[in-house]
Amino acid sequence: MAVLAKYTNGNYRVLILDDGTKIRVNNGEPFVPTRFESADIKITNQCLHNCPYCHEASSPMSVHADFARFKPFLDSIHPYTELAIGGGNPLLHPEFDSFLVYCKERQFIPSMTVNWRDLIQQKERIQKLTREKLIYGVGVSMPAPNERLSPEDEEVLKGALAELPTAICHLILGIHTLDYIQRLAQRFYSPQVLLLGFKPVRRGLEYKQQKDSVIQKNIEDVKFFFQDECDYITQELNLESVSFDNLALEQLDLLDLFRSKDPEYYMGDEGQFTMFVDLVKGEYAVSSTSMERFPLGGLTADEIFQRVRRGGEC
Numbered sequence: 001m002a003v004l005a006k007y008t009n010g011n012y013r014v015l016i017l018d019d020g021t022k023i024r025v026n027n028g029e030p031f032v033p034t035r036f037e038s039a040d041i042k043i044t045n046q047c048l049h050n051c052p053y054c055h056e057a058s059s060p061m062s063v064h065a066d067f068a069r070f071k072p073f074l075d076s077i078h079p080y081t082e083l084a085i086g087g088g089n090p091l092l093h094p095e096f097d098s099f100l101v102y103c104k105e106r107q108f109i110p111s112m113t114v115n116w117r118d119l120i121q122q123k124e125r126i127q128k129l130t131r132e133k134l135i136y137g138v139g140v141s142m143p144a145p146n147e148r149l150s151p152e153d154e155e156v157l158k159g160a161l162a163e164l165p166t167a168i169c170h171l172i173l174g175i176h177t178l179d180y181i182q183r184l185a186q187r188f189y190s191p192q193v194l195l196l197g198f199k200p201v202r203r204g205l206e207y208k209q210q211k212d213s214v215i216q217k218n219i220e221d222v223k224f225f226f227q228d229e230c231d232y233i234t235q236e237l238n239l240e241s242v243s244f245d246n247l248a249l250e251q252l253d254l255l256d257l258f259r260s261k262d263p264e265y266y267m268g269d270e271g272q273f274t275m276f277v278d279l280v281k282g283e284y285a286v287s288s289t290s291m292e293r294f295p296l297g298g299l300t301a302d303e304i305f306q307r308v309r310r311g312g313e314c
């Protein structure tokens, strides 16, 4: 494995390997960062899929971020910061590719999230972006169990995932059932999986109000299975790796376990090393689930992060 980046952040050193592994080191004190290590960056609210549970309420008529307006903020982000670029569908932003060239010049480490349909339709473009190291990781929102996936589409999706070594299948608790997760490896060759918590905000809230008992049951099934098998989950499911966002850990009652038993695998609480930036509206927040969002104004990246660490605007 090659070293992708190393830098000092406050009282510790960060090492990032090209398989995405991150290592923090110091002499044993609690880590106190002065800059954010990573940020979720929303660059568009446009998306053609209209998923009924979309927590960003993205739609075909929504607007894109104006990068020029936020150039001073972007220019103040430190090299080697990991940017998880999302939307909406980032591929629809007309300046997406030139934004990635800018990110490369600034030595950021960008990844992106796309819906499986967009991966199928634009796989050559996405493969090119990863080959040229304009994108490092690709998160793929996988089909919901009730979505029709023709055998032809499934073959193309399999092939696209196999050709993207950094692809991670995104699954949402409450939407993707235990049965779906258990069958995933048989259908998609031992993939890497990221389990995301269900976000009951915007359309996600409306969806929860309509389908609450189904969502709860689906989460309970996964929770029961994962709590029993937590130490052996990748072998049990034949997955290459399983990771969780903090909301998923909370919804699976695994947060305390990860904080205490596996601290080297726990990347920190929301807003401790990370933050969320909405370049469409020009707002920042502790995370994408925060309903409290604040204007970027003329603040630098470091100034915003210090506010995030204090819990928001001050």
Ligand code: SF4
Pocket (backbone or CB within 6 Å): 047, 048, 049, 050, 051, 053, 054, 055, 056, 057, 058, 059, 087, 088, 089, 115, 141
């Ligand atoms: S959940 Fe993702 S794919 Fe679905 S509408 Fe929202 S941004 Fe688009």
